[in-house]
Amino acid sequence: MGVLRLLWRWLVVQWTLLKYALLGAADRLGLRRLWYVLAGRSAEYQKLTRPVWMRLAFEDLGPTFIKLAQIIASSEGLFPKEYSEEFRKCLDRVPPFPFEQVQQILKEEFGRPHTEVFATLDPKPVAAASIAQVHFATLPSGEEVVVKVQRPAIEPLVRADTKIMMIIARLVEKIIPHADLANPTGVVEDFTLTIFEELDFRLEGRNMDQFNEILKFAGNSAVVAPLVQWDYTTKRVLTMERFRGWRVDDTKAILASPYNAEEKLVNGLRGWFQSVILEGFFHGDVHAGNLMLLSDGRVGFLDFGIIGRFNDTQRHMVTEYIMAFQGGNFKKLAQILANMGSVDAGKVDIEAFAEDLKRCYSPWLSKSYADFKIRDLLPEVLRVSVKHRMRLPREFILITKQLLYFDRYAKALAPNLNIFTDPRLVGFIIEGVQLLQKRKAAEAKAAGAAAN
16 A cells, blocks of 8 residues: 555656646746736736746645745755745645644544643644644643644655655756755755654654753753643644744844843854754754744744754864854865765865865855845855865754854844854853863763762
8 A cells, every 4th residue: 555655646746746847838938828818817927937836836745845845945045045935935825724633633642532631722723834733722720832733644645755755856866967966865865854753743842851951951041942741742742831922033023122132142042052062952943933032031942843963973073163164264174074074085185175165155254244145155155066076964954054044033133243253153162062071071970989
């Protein structure tokens, strides 16, 4: 049955992409516009560019492809601008599923009707995403919570779709020159890993607990994740503390609040860096819906379904990478990238590589920040990538994406803040390293005492 499902889904995907590609071709030839004119519907005509028809195809193909579209939409600077902008329409076009299905899933997960689990449950979802939708509720204790409920029958669909995406990615690498530098198979591998992690809400709950524990150890009470209600959480249902405040992209409200926007954004960045350096653990999807200024002045991180993790070696390299980048030490940056495996350390000319990196990345450090646009670097980044066969490991792509998010929020909330050059960034790194050394010393002392 699994093979038949995969074959059927493959046919659906191919037909949907072909259908919209043909519509796009008809539009370029003027045939589609002519049809609208002859049908007396010329006012309804909209040009069907490649990004538009691909976005329409992804919407037709459902949750897995919509999730991929949302990642592209939230990654300006990593994908072409026209695709990121068009795919942003997928961020708020995911239809909710009926409340009857919510009730059924809750009954399957808890073994009894939702009326015996929650004191109240709002039938109207507050948000609907590709994987799940969210409802406000209250516990029998009277505490206000948020209940995240997974879409019905989504796992088999995701399993088939990710296999198909991998087939397409491998074909792209073989057919399109230099496509391997964009690492499409790596992107799909990372997407597959993260989406299956997202399908187990217990993992997300443990991620939230871990984030709070890291910040508690760091003595940082200014940044927080929602507290998980474990008695009301299963693989397909996550119940957590309800946050009140403003989304990070609600610029007008945040600037009108009694809080200093730049200070709060820096606080959020500090908490994020502390988790990276102390545990090699970081929130891997800091888009605007997942970062809030809370009404009590704290910064809240939400949705821990996508998490990045580094081992000790990678964590050390990340720290060196950021320090070398901010200090403008491009020769060290080139060597670190070679050590990461991004280029062939035995063949690359480090001096030439460093010079190209300097030309490519110096604008991040020297241009007027208010006028600087990250997407302007894309042609130069591509040139350096092709020349030196640079291929950044996927873990570092994920961390770069989060820095681009923070960069976007800084431009709106604190135009004079350059997160890539602000000395507080180095301070966060040094602070994190000192905390890490303190903890390792304490662990070594405890181990020695236990041995004696």
